[in-house]
Amino acid sequence: MPSTSRLRVASVNVNGVRAAYRRGMAEWLDARDVDLLALQEVRASTEDLQSLLGDEWSILHDPATAKGRAGVAIASRRRASIHRVELGAHDFDSAGRWLEADYEVGGRIVTLVSAYVHSGEVDTPKQVEKFKFLDAMQARLPELAAHSELALVVGDLNVGHRTLDIKNWKGNVKRAGFLPEERAYFDRFVGAEGSDDHGLGWVDVGRRFAGDVDGPYTWWSWRGKAFDNDSGWRIDYQLATPALAELVTDYTVDRAATYDTRFSDHSPVVVDYAI
Template sequence: MATPLRIATINTNGVRAAFRKGMGEWLAGRGVDILAIQEVRASTDDLEQLLGPEWNILHDAATAKGRAGVALASRNRASIHRVELGAEDFDSAGRWLEADYEVGDRIVTVVSTYVHSGEVDTPKQDEKWKFLDAMEERLPEVAAHSAYALVLGDLNVGHRTLDIKNWRGNVKRAGFLPRERAYFDRFVGAEDDPRYNDGAGLGWIDVGRKWAGEVDGPYTWWSQRGQAFDTNTGWRIDYHLATPALAATVTDYAVDRAPAWDQRWSDHAPVVVDYAL
Protein backbone atom coordinates (compact mmCIF):
# COMPACT_ATOMS: atom_id res chain seq x y z
CA MET A 1 0.00 0.00 0.00
CA ALA A 2 1.30 3.45 -0.90
CA THR A 3 2.19 5.92 1.83
CA PRO A 4 0.58 9.35 1.21
CA LEU A 5 2.88 12.32 1.64
CA ARG A 6 1.73 15.93 1.30
CA ILE A 7 4.56 18.42 0.75
CA ALA A 8 4.16 22.19 0.45
CA THR A 9 6.43 25.12 -0.26
CA ILE A 10 5.84 28.79 0.51
CA ASN A 11 7.85 31.98 0.47
CA THR A 12 6.32 33.69 3.50
CA ASN A 13 7.92 37.11 2.94
CA GLY A 14 8.54 37.06 6.68
CA VAL A 15 7.01 34.21 8.66
CA ARG A 16 5.94 36.33 11.64
CA ALA A 17 3.96 38.70 9.42
CA ALA A 18 2.49 35.74 7.52
CA PHE A 19 1.18 34.19 10.73
CA ARG A 20 -0.34 37.50 11.79
CA LYS A 21 -2.24 37.56 8.49
CA GLY A 22 -3.54 33.98 8.50
CA MET A 23 -0.82 31.46 7.64
CA GLY A 24 -1.54 29.49 10.81
CA GLU A 25 -5.17 28.95 9.84
CA TRP A 26 -4.14 27.80 6.37
CA LEU A 27 -1.58 25.36 7.76
CA ALA A 28 -3.94 23.96 10.39
CA GLY A 29 -6.43 22.91 7.74
CA ARG A 30 -4.13 21.73 4.95
CA GLY A 31 -2.82 18.38 6.23
CA VAL A 32 0.79 19.07 5.27
CA ASP A 33 3.44 16.50 6.24
CA ILE A 34 6.53 18.46 5.17
CA LEU A 35 6.62 22.23 4.75
CA ALA A 36 9.43 24.14 3.04
CA ILE A 37 9.63 27.83 3.94
CA GLN A 38 11.65 30.57 2.29
CA GLU A 39 12.25 34.16 3.42
CA VAL A 40 11.76 33.12 7.03
CA ARG A 41 13.35 36.35 8.28
CA ALA A 42 12.98 35.24 11.89
CA SER A 43 14.74 33.14 14.52
CA THR A 44 14.41 29.42 15.17
CA ASP A 45 12.68 30.29 18.44
CA ASP A 46 10.13 32.31 16.47
CA LEU A 47 9.47 29.36 14.17
CA GLU A 48 9.04 26.96 17.09
CA GLN A 49 6.58 29.28 18.81
CA LEU A 50 4.57 29.91 15.65
CA LEU A 51 4.40 26.31 14.42
CA GLY A 52 4.05 24.58 17.75
CA PRO A 53 5.55 21.45 19.32
CA GLU A 54 3.99 19.02 16.82
CA TRP A 55 6.45 20.15 14.15
CA ASN A 56 10.10 19.19 13.87
CA ILE A 57 11.94 22.26 12.59
CA LEU A 58 15.21 22.71 10.71
CA HIS A 59 16.25 26.29 10.03
CA ASP A 60 19.17 27.89 8.25
CA ALA A 61 19.29 31.63 8.80
CA ALA A 62 20.94 34.13 6.50
CA THR A 63 24.25 35.73 7.42
CA ALA A 64 22.55 39.14 7.48
CA LYS A 65 19.94 39.25 10.24
CA GLY A 66 16.37 39.65 9.03
CA ARG A 67 17.13 38.59 5.47
CA ALA A 68 16.33 35.41 3.50
CA GLY A 69 16.36 32.26 5.65
CA VAL A 70 15.05 28.80 4.73
CA ALA A 71 13.39 26.15 6.87
CA LEU A 72 11.90 22.68 6.74
CA ALA A 73 9.12 21.70 9.12
CA SER A 74 7.93 18.11 9.30
CA ARG A 75 5.71 15.78 11.27
CA ASN A 76 8.59 13.29 11.48
CA ARG A 77 12.14 14.08 12.50
CA ALA A 78 14.74 14.25 9.73
CA SER A 79 17.45 11.62 9.90
CA ILE A 80 20.16 13.97 8.60
CA HIS A 81 20.39 17.46 7.23
CA ARG A 82 22.92 19.52 5.28
CA VAL A 83 23.29 23.21 4.48
CA GLU A 84 26.53 23.45 2.49
CA LEU A 85 26.33 24.57 -1.13
CA GLY A 86 29.03 25.68 -3.53
CA ALA A 87 32.63 26.62 -2.84
CA GLU A 88 33.86 27.36 0.68
CA ASP A 89 34.09 31.09 -0.04
CA PHE A 90 30.49 31.23 -1.31
CA ASP A 91 27.91 32.45 1.21
CA SER A 92 24.77 30.36 0.68
CA ALA A 93 23.52 30.77 4.26
CA GLY A 94 19.77 31.07 4.46
CA ARG A 95 19.25 29.80 0.93
CA TRP A 96 19.80 26.01 0.78
CA LEU A 97 18.70 23.40 3.33
CA GLU A 98 18.57 19.64 2.70
CA ALA A 99 17.05 16.92 4.87
CA ASP A 100 16.42 13.18 4.63
CA TYR A 101 13.08 11.76 5.80
CA GLU A 102 12.09 8.13 6.25
CA VAL A 103 8.84 7.43 4.40
CA GLY A 104 7.91 3.78 4.65
CA ASP A 105 10.98 1.88 3.55
CA ARG A 106 12.36 4.75 1.49
CA ILE A 107 14.47 7.82 2.15
CA VAL A 108 13.04 11.01 0.68
CA THR A 109 15.47 13.91 0.39
CA VAL A 110 13.84 17.35 0.52
CA VAL A 111 15.54 20.68 -0.19
CA SER A 112 14.14 24.10 0.71
CA THR A 113 15.87 26.73 -1.39
CA TYR A 114 15.61 30.44 -2.04
CA VAL A 115 17.42 31.61 -5.16
CA HIS A 116 18.54 35.23 -5.30
CA SER A 117 16.15 37.60 -7.05
CA GLY A 118 19.02 39.30 -8.86
CA GLU A 119 19.26 42.60 -10.69
CA VAL A 120 20.77 42.94 -14.15
CA ASP A 121 24.36 44.22 -14.31
CA THR A 122 24.75 44.49 -10.54
CA PRO A 123 26.52 42.44 -7.84
CA LYS A 124 23.11 41.00 -6.95
CA GLN A 125 22.99 39.28 -10.34
CA ASP A 126 26.56 38.05 -9.93
CA GLU A 127 25.50 36.32 -6.71
CA LYS A 128 22.56 34.79 -8.52
CA TRP A 129 24.85 33.36 -11.21
CA LYS A 130 27.08 31.86 -8.49
CA PHE A 131 24.09 30.29 -6.78
CA LEU A 132 22.68 28.81 -10.00
CA ASP A 133 26.12 27.40 -10.83
CA ALA A 134 26.35 25.81 -7.38
CA MET A 135 22.81 24.47 -7.70
CA GLU A 136 23.59 22.94 -11.09
CA GLU A 137 26.60 21.19 -9.56
CA ARG A 138 24.69 19.98 -6.51
CA LEU A 139 21.55 18.61 -8.22
CA PRO A 140 23.21 15.46 -9.64
CA GLU A 141 24.71 14.76 -6.21
CA VAL A 142 21.30 15.02 -4.56
CA ALA A 143 19.78 12.68 -7.16
CA ALA A 144 22.63 10.20 -6.65
CA HIS A 145 22.08 10.33 -2.89
CA SER A 146 18.38 9.45 -3.16
CA ALA A 147 16.20 8.31 -6.05
CA TYR A 148 13.33 10.06 -4.25
CA ALA A 149 14.48 13.66 -4.03
CA LEU A 150 12.70 16.99 -4.22
CA VAL A 151 13.94 20.56 -4.54
CA LEU A 152 11.33 23.05 -3.35
CA GLY A 153 11.15 26.77 -3.15
CA ASP A 154 11.20 30.20 -4.64
CA LEU A 155 13.64 29.74 -7.50
CA ASN A 156 13.12 33.30 -8.80
CA VAL A 157 13.15 32.32 -12.47
CA GLY A 158 10.20 31.89 -14.79
CA HIS A 159 11.37 29.07 -17.02
CA ARG A 160 9.11 29.50 -20.04
CA THR A 161 6.80 32.08 -21.58
CA LEU A 162 3.94 30.13 -20.02
CA ASP A 163 5.32 30.99 -16.60
CA ILE A 164 4.97 34.80 -16.79
CA LYS A 165 1.85 36.67 -17.84
CA ASN A 166 3.78 39.69 -19.16
CA TRP A 167 6.82 37.81 -20.46
CA ARG A 168 7.49 40.16 -23.39
CA GLY A 169 8.06 43.04 -21.01
CA ASN A 170 10.49 41.05 -18.86
CA VAL A 171 12.95 39.43 -21.28
CA LYS A 172 15.71 41.86 -20.21
CA ARG A 173 14.93 41.75 -16.51
CA ALA A 174 16.17 39.40 -13.78
CA GLY A 175 13.86 36.44 -13.43
CA PHE A 176 13.35 35.91 -17.14
CA LEU A 177 16.77 36.43 -18.69
CA PRO A 178 17.68 33.92 -21.41
CA ARG A 179 20.78 32.90 -19.48
CA GLU A 180 18.73 32.24 -16.32
CA ARG A 181 16.18 30.20 -18.24
CA ALA A 182 18.98 28.14 -19.80
CA TYR A 183 19.84 26.82 -16.33
CA PHE A 184 16.30 25.51 -16.05
CA ASP A 185 16.60 23.94 -19.49
CA ARG A 186 19.48 21.94 -18.07
CA PHE A 187 17.75 21.17 -14.75
CA VAL A 188 14.68 19.62 -16.38
CA GLY A 189 16.15 18.43 -19.66
CA ALA A 190 16.48 14.70 -20.19
CA GLU A 191 19.75 13.24 -21.45
CA ASP A 192 18.02 11.94 -24.57
CA ASP A 193 15.89 15.07 -25.19
CA PRO A 194 17.42 17.05 -28.08
CA ARG A 195 15.53 20.22 -27.11
CA TYR A 196 17.80 20.77 -24.14
CA ASN A 197 21.43 21.66 -24.68
CA ASP A 198 22.38 18.70 -26.83
CA GLY A 199 21.61 16.14 -24.15
CA ALA A 200 23.15 17.99 -21.21
CA GLY A 201 19.95 17.88 -19.14
CA LEU A 202 19.97 16.71 -15.53
CA GLY A 203 16.61 14.96 -15.78
CA TRP A 204 14.67 16.59 -12.93
CA ILE A 205 10.90 16.92 -13.40
CA ASP A 206 9.08 20.24 -13.05
CA VAL A 207 6.04 18.82 -11.27
CA GLY A 208 3.95 21.96 -11.74
CA ARG A 209 4.41 22.09 -15.50
CA LYS A 210 3.96 18.35 -15.94
CA TRP A 211 0.73 18.42 -13.95
CA ALA A 212 -0.74 21.60 -15.47
CA GLY A 213 0.31 20.93 -19.06
CA GLU A 214 0.85 23.55 -21.74
CA VAL A 215 -1.21 26.32 -20.15
CA ASP A 216 -0.45 29.77 -18.78
CA GLY A 217 0.69 29.50 -15.16
CA PRO A 218 -0.65 28.52 -12.76
CA TYR A 219 1.10 31.54 -11.26
CA THR A 220 2.52 31.52 -7.74
CA TRP A 221 3.63 35.14 -7.20
CA TRP A 222 2.02 38.50 -7.88
CA SER A 223 3.51 41.94 -7.38
CA GLN A 224 2.08 43.94 -4.50
CA ARG A 225 1.86 46.91 -6.83
CA GLY A 226 -1.22 47.93 -8.79
CA GLN A 227 -3.82 45.33 -9.78
CA ALA A 228 -1.43 42.43 -10.49
CA PHE A 229 -3.25 40.00 -8.20
CA ASP A 230 -6.75 41.00 -9.30
CA THR A 231 -5.84 40.67 -12.99
CA ASN A 232 -3.78 37.51 -12.38
CA THR A 233 -0.69 39.15 -13.88
CA GLY A 234 1.64 36.75 -12.14
CA TRP A 235 4.80 34.68 -12.31
CA ARG A 236 5.28 30.96 -11.69
CA ILE A 237 8.54 30.99 -9.74
CA ASP A 238 7.78 28.57 -6.88
CA TYR A 239 8.64 25.00 -7.83
CA HIS A 240 8.61 21.34 -6.95
CA LEU A 241 11.55 19.84 -8.90
CA ALA A 242 11.46 16.08 -8.40
CA THR A 243 13.56 13.15 -9.46
CA PRO A 244 11.74 10.95 -12.00
CA ALA A 245 11.00 8.22 -9.44
CA LEU A 246 9.36 10.70 -7.06
CA ALA A 247 7.57 12.59 -9.83
CA ALA A 248 5.95 9.34 -10.91
CA THR A 249 4.16 9.15 -7.55
CA VAL A 250 2.37 12.55 -7.79
CA THR A 251 -1.39 12.28 -7.28
CA ASP A 252 -2.35 15.96 -6.93
CA TYR A 253 -0.90 19.45 -7.45
CA ALA A 254 -2.42 22.71 -6.21
CA VAL A 255 -1.53 26.40 -5.97
CA ASP A 256 -3.42 27.77 -2.96
CA ARG A 257 -4.18 31.19 -4.41
CA ALA A 258 -6.02 33.42 -1.94
CA PRO A 259 -9.68 34.15 -2.76
CA ALA A 260 -9.04 37.91 -2.74
CA TRP A 261 -6.19 40.41 -2.52
CA ASP A 262 -6.99 41.39 1.07
CA GLN A 263 -6.97 37.74 2.18
CA ARG A 264 -3.36 37.13 1.18
CA TRP A 265 -0.77 36.46 3.84
CA SER A 266 2.19 36.55 1.44
CA ASP A 267 2.87 37.85 -2.05
CA HIS A 268 3.47 34.17 -2.94
CA ALA A 269 0.92 31.34 -2.86
CA PRO A 270 1.69 27.94 -1.34
CA VAL A 271 2.34 25.11 -3.80
CA VAL A 272 1.00 21.84 -2.37
CA VAL A 273 1.67 18.43 -3.91
CA ASP A 274 0.51 14.96 -2.88
CA TYR A 275 2.92 12.08 -3.39
CA ALA A 276 2.08 8.39 -2.90
CA LEU A 277 5.17 6.34 -2.19
Protein backbone atom coordinates in the same frame (compact mmCIF):
# COMPACT_ATOMS: atom_id res chain seq x y z
CA MET B 1 1.22 -5.17 -3.37
CA PRO B 2 3.18 -2.97 -0.91
CA SER B 3 1.17 -0.31 0.87
CA THR B 4 1.68 3.35 -0.01
CA SER B 5 1.88 6.43 2.16
CA ARG B 6 0.60 9.80 1.03
CA LEU B 7 3.29 12.43 1.47
CA ARG B 8 2.00 15.99 1.19
CA VAL B 9 4.78 18.51 0.58
CA ALA B 10 3.99 22.22 0.75
CA SER B 11 6.39 25.00 -0.14
CA VAL B 12 5.91 28.74 0.26
CA ASN B 13 7.93 31.91 0.38
CA VAL B 14 6.33 33.47 3.46
CA ASN B 15 7.86 36.93 2.96
CA GLY B 16 8.58 37.03 6.71
CA VAL B 17 6.98 34.28 8.75
CA ARG B 18 5.85 36.53 11.59
CA ALA B 19 4.03 38.82 9.16
CA ALA B 20 2.54 35.78 7.40
CA TYR B 21 1.12 34.50 10.69
CA ARG B 22 -0.41 37.90 11.42
CA ARG B 23 -2.14 37.68 8.04
CA GLY B 24 -3.60 34.21 8.56
CA MET B 25 -0.99 31.61 7.63
CA ALA B 26 -1.93 29.46 10.63
CA GLU B 27 -5.47 28.99 9.34
CA TRP B 28 -4.17 27.85 5.95
CA LEU B 29 -1.70 25.40 7.51
CA ASP B 30 -4.23 23.97 9.97
CA ALA B 31 -6.57 23.13 7.09
CA ARG B 32 -4.01 21.54 4.74
CA ASP B 33 -2.78 18.41 6.57
CA VAL B 34 0.81 18.97 5.41
CA ASP B 35 3.53 16.39 6.13
CA LEU B 36 6.59 18.36 5.05
CA LEU B 37 6.57 22.15 4.98
CA ALA B 38 9.36 24.06 3.23
CA LEU B 39 9.62 27.78 3.89
CA GLN B 40 11.65 30.53 2.27
CA GLU B 41 12.33 34.12 3.31
CA VAL B 42 11.67 33.18 6.92
CA ARG B 43 13.37 36.33 8.28
CA ALA B 44 12.99 35.23 11.89
CA SER B 45 14.74 33.17 14.56
CA THR B 46 14.37 29.43 15.09
CA GLU B 47 12.62 30.23 18.37
CA ASP B 48 10.12 32.41 16.50
CA LEU B 49 9.43 29.56 14.08
CA GLN B 50 8.91 27.00 16.83
CA SER B 51 6.61 29.34 18.72
CA LEU B 52 4.47 30.04 15.66
CA LEU B 53 4.27 26.48 14.30
CA GLY B 54 3.96 24.69 17.64
CA ASP B 55 5.77 21.86 19.38
CA GLU B 56 4.21 19.18 17.15
CA TRP B 57 6.55 20.27 14.36
CA SER B 58 10.22 19.31 14.13
CA ILE B 59 12.00 22.30 12.62
CA LEU B 60 15.25 22.67 10.69
CA HIS B 61 16.24 26.26 10.01
CA ASP B 62 19.14 27.88 8.21
CA PRO B 63 19.10 31.64 8.79
CA ALA B 64 20.87 34.11 6.54
CA THR B 65 24.21 35.61 7.50
CA ALA B 66 22.56 39.05 7.61
CA LYS B 67 19.88 39.17 10.30
CA GLY B 68 16.36 39.71 9.01
CA ARG B 69 17.16 38.57 5.46
CA ALA B 70 16.35 35.39 3.52
CA GLY B 71 16.29 32.24 5.68
CA VAL B 72 15.01 28.78 4.73
CA ALA B 73 13.38 26.12 6.88
CA ILE B 74 11.79 22.68 6.75
CA ALA B 75 9.15 21.66 9.26
CA SER B 76 7.95 18.09 9.62
CA ARG B 77 5.81 15.86 11.80
CA ARG B 78 8.79 13.45 11.79
CA ARG B 79 12.45 14.05 12.50
CA ALA B 80 15.05 14.18 9.77
CA SER B 81 17.66 11.45 9.81
CA ILE B 82 20.29 13.84 8.46
CA HIS B 83 20.45 17.39 7.22
CA ARG B 84 22.95 19.53 5.33
CA VAL B 85 23.19 23.25 4.69
CA GLU B 86 26.36 23.87 2.67
CA LEU B 87 26.16 24.59 -1.04
CA GLY B 88 28.94 25.48 -3.43
CA ALA B 89 32.52 26.44 -2.64
CA HIS B 90 33.56 27.21 0.93
CA ASP B 91 33.98 30.91 0.12
CA PHE B 92 30.42 31.16 -1.26
CA ASP B 93 27.82 32.38 1.23
CA SER B 94 24.67 30.31 0.66
CA ALA B 95 23.40 30.77 4.22
CA GLY B 96 19.66 31.12 4.40
CA ARG B 97 19.15 29.82 0.87
CA TRP B 98 19.70 26.03 0.74
CA LEU B 99 18.68 23.43 3.32
CA GLU B 100 18.63 19.66 2.70
CA ALA B 101 17.06 16.95 4.86
CA ASP B 102 16.40 13.20 4.62
CA TYR B 103 13.13 11.71 5.88
CA GLU B 104 11.96 8.11 6.09
CA VAL B 105 8.60 7.69 4.39
CA GLY B 106 7.02 4.28 3.86
CA GLY B 107 10.35 2.59 4.45
CA ARG B 108 12.13 4.75 1.84
CA ILE B 109 14.32 7.83 2.14
CA VAL B 110 12.96 11.06 0.69
CA THR B 111 15.44 13.93 0.38
CA LEU B 112 13.91 17.40 0.52
CA VAL B 113 15.60 20.71 -0.23
CA SER B 114 14.13 24.10 0.64
CA ALA B 115 15.77 26.60 -1.71
CA TYR B 116 15.61 30.35 -2.10
CA VAL B 117 17.44 31.62 -5.18
CA HIS B 118 18.53 35.25 -5.26
CA SER B 119 16.16 37.63 -7.02
CA GLY B 120 19.06 39.27 -8.84
CA GLU B 121 19.34 42.62 -10.59
CA VAL B 122 20.81 43.05 -14.06
CA ASP B 123 24.34 44.46 -14.26
CA THR B 124 24.83 44.51 -10.48
CA PRO B 125 26.66 42.30 -7.95
CA LYS B 126 23.25 40.85 -7.03
CA GLN B 127 23.06 39.19 -10.45
CA VAL B 128 26.60 37.85 -10.09
CA GLU B 129 25.59 36.21 -6.81
CA LYS B 130 22.49 34.75 -8.45
CA PHE B 131 24.55 33.13 -11.19
CA LYS B 132 26.98 31.76 -8.58
CA PHE B 133 24.07 30.18 -6.75
CA LEU B 134 22.61 28.68 -9.94
CA ASP B 135 26.05 27.29 -10.81
CA ALA B 136 26.28 25.67 -7.37
CA MET B 137 22.76 24.31 -7.70
CA GLN B 138 23.58 22.83 -11.11
CA ALA B 139 26.58 21.05 -9.61
CA ARG B 140 24.60 19.76 -6.62
CA LEU B 141 21.57 18.36 -8.46
CA PRO B 142 23.34 15.25 -9.87
CA GLU B 143 24.79 14.56 -6.43
CA LEU B 144 21.33 14.73 -4.87
CA ALA B 145 19.92 12.35 -7.48
CA ALA B 146 22.78 9.93 -6.77
CA HIS B 147 22.14 10.20 -3.03
CA SER B 148 18.42 9.39 -3.27
CA GLU B 149 16.18 8.40 -6.15
CA LEU B 150 13.36 10.15 -4.29
CA ALA B 151 14.77 13.67 -4.11
CA LEU B 152 12.90 16.96 -4.29
CA VAL B 153 14.06 20.57 -4.58
CA VAL B 154 11.32 23.03 -3.74
CA GLY B 155 11.03 26.72 -3.17
CA ASP B 156 11.25 30.18 -4.63
CA LEU B 157 13.72 29.68 -7.48
CA ASN B 158 13.17 33.21 -8.82
CA VAL B 159 13.24 32.29 -12.52
CA GLY B 160 10.34 31.89 -14.91
CA HIS B 161 11.47 29.06 -17.16
CA ARG B 162 9.06 29.41 -20.09
CA THR B 163 6.87 32.12 -21.60
CA LEU B 164 3.94 30.28 -20.02
CA ASP B 165 5.38 31.10 -16.60
CA ILE B 166 4.98 34.90 -16.78
CA LYS B 167 1.86 36.80 -17.77
CA ASN B 168 3.78 39.72 -19.27
CA TRP B 169 6.80 37.82 -20.53
CA LYS B 170 7.52 40.14 -23.48
CA GLY B 171 8.07 43.04 -21.11
CA ASN B 172 10.46 41.06 -18.91
CA VAL B 173 13.00 39.46 -21.24
CA LYS B 174 15.69 41.91 -20.11
CA ARG B 175 14.82 41.74 -16.41
CA ALA B 176 16.17 39.46 -13.71
CA GLY B 177 13.89 36.47 -13.37
CA PHE B 178 13.39 35.97 -17.09
CA LEU B 179 16.81 36.55 -18.60
CA PRO B 180 17.80 34.05 -21.32
CA GLU B 181 20.92 33.19 -19.29
CA GLU B 182 18.79 32.35 -16.24
CA ARG B 183 16.28 30.30 -18.21
CA ALA B 184 19.14 28.32 -19.75
CA TYR B 185 19.92 26.92 -16.30
CA PHE B 186 16.41 25.49 -16.16
CA ASP B 187 16.90 24.01 -19.63
CA ARG B 188 19.81 22.13 -18.06
CA PHE B 189 17.88 21.19 -14.93
CA VAL B 190 14.70 19.84 -16.55
CA GLY B 191 15.23 20.05 -20.31
CA ALA B 192 14.41 22.68 -22.90
CA GLU B 193 10.95 23.21 -24.33
CA GLY B 194 10.30 20.99 -27.34
CA SER B 195 13.58 19.11 -26.95
CA ASP B 196 14.22 15.41 -26.42
CA ASP B 197 17.17 16.39 -24.23
CA HIS B 198 15.98 16.24 -20.62
CA GLY B 199 19.07 17.93 -19.23
CA LEU B 200 19.97 16.62 -15.79
CA GLY B 201 16.72 14.66 -15.75
CA TRP B 202 14.85 16.53 -13.03
CA VAL B 203 11.12 17.03 -13.53
CA ASP B 204 9.24 20.30 -13.11
CA VAL B 205 6.24 18.79 -11.32
CA GLY B 206 4.05 21.86 -11.76
CA ARG B 207 4.51 22.08 -15.52
CA ARG B 208 4.09 18.34 -16.04
CA PHE B 209 0.89 18.28 -13.99
CA ALA B 210 -0.66 21.48 -15.40
CA GLY B 211 0.38 20.97 -19.01
CA ASP B 212 1.04 23.73 -21.53
CA VAL B 213 -1.16 26.39 -19.96
CA ASP B 214 -0.48 29.87 -18.65
CA GLY B 215 0.80 29.54 -15.09
CA PRO B 216 -0.59 28.57 -12.73
CA TYR B 217 1.21 31.57 -11.27
CA THR B 218 2.64 31.55 -7.75
CA TRP B 219 3.73 35.17 -7.20
CA TRP B 220 2.02 38.51 -7.72
CA SER B 221 3.27 41.95 -6.78
CA TRP B 222 1.62 43.59 -3.80
CA ARG B 223 1.34 46.73 -5.93
CA GLY B 224 -1.50 47.67 -8.25
CA LYS B 225 -3.98 45.13 -9.58
CA ALA B 226 -1.52 42.34 -10.37
CA PHE B 227 -3.29 39.81 -8.15
CA ASP B 228 -6.81 40.78 -9.22
CA ASN B 229 -5.78 40.61 -12.89
CA ASP B 230 -3.74 37.42 -12.39
CA SER B 231 -0.67 39.16 -13.80
CA GLY B 232 1.70 36.82 -12.04
CA TRP B 233 4.88 34.80 -12.32
CA ARG B 234 5.39 31.06 -11.75
CA ILE B 235 8.69 31.13 -9.87
CA ASP B 236 7.93 28.66 -7.05
CA TYR B 237 8.73 25.07 -8.00
CA GLN B 238 8.83 21.48 -6.94
CA LEU B 239 11.60 19.80 -8.95
CA ALA B 240 11.63 16.02 -8.52
CA THR B 241 13.82 13.16 -9.58
CA PRO B 242 12.08 11.04 -12.25
CA ALA B 243 11.23 8.23 -9.79
CA LEU B 244 9.56 10.67 -7.41
CA ALA B 245 7.80 12.58 -10.19
CA GLU B 246 6.07 9.35 -11.20
CA LEU B 247 4.49 9.22 -7.74
CA VAL B 248 2.69 12.60 -7.97
CA THR B 249 -1.06 12.29 -7.43
CA ASP B 250 -2.02 15.95 -7.03
CA TYR B 251 -0.56 19.42 -7.57
CA THR B 252 -2.18 22.61 -6.33
CA VAL B 253 -1.30 26.29 -6.06
CA ASP B 254 -3.22 27.54 -3.04
CA ARG B 255 -4.10 30.94 -4.47
CA ALA B 256 -5.98 33.08 -1.97
CA ALA B 257 -9.60 33.87 -2.76
CA THR B 258 -9.02 37.64 -2.64
CA TYR B 259 -6.16 40.12 -2.44
CA ASP B 260 -6.85 40.97 1.18
CA THR B 261 -6.80 37.33 2.34
CA ARG B 262 -3.23 36.64 1.15
CA PHE B 263 -0.66 35.96 3.85
CA SER B 264 2.27 36.44 1.43
CA ASP B 265 2.92 37.75 -2.06
CA HIS B 266 3.61 34.09 -2.95
CA SER B 267 1.04 31.28 -2.87
CA PRO B 268 1.85 27.85 -1.42
CA VAL B 269 2.62 25.04 -3.86
CA VAL B 270 1.19 21.79 -2.47
CA VAL B 271 1.94 18.38 -4.00
CA ASP B 272 0.86 14.88 -2.96
CA TYR B 273 3.21 11.94 -3.56
CA ALA B 274 2.23 8.28 -3.14
CA ILE B 275 5.37 6.79 -1.57
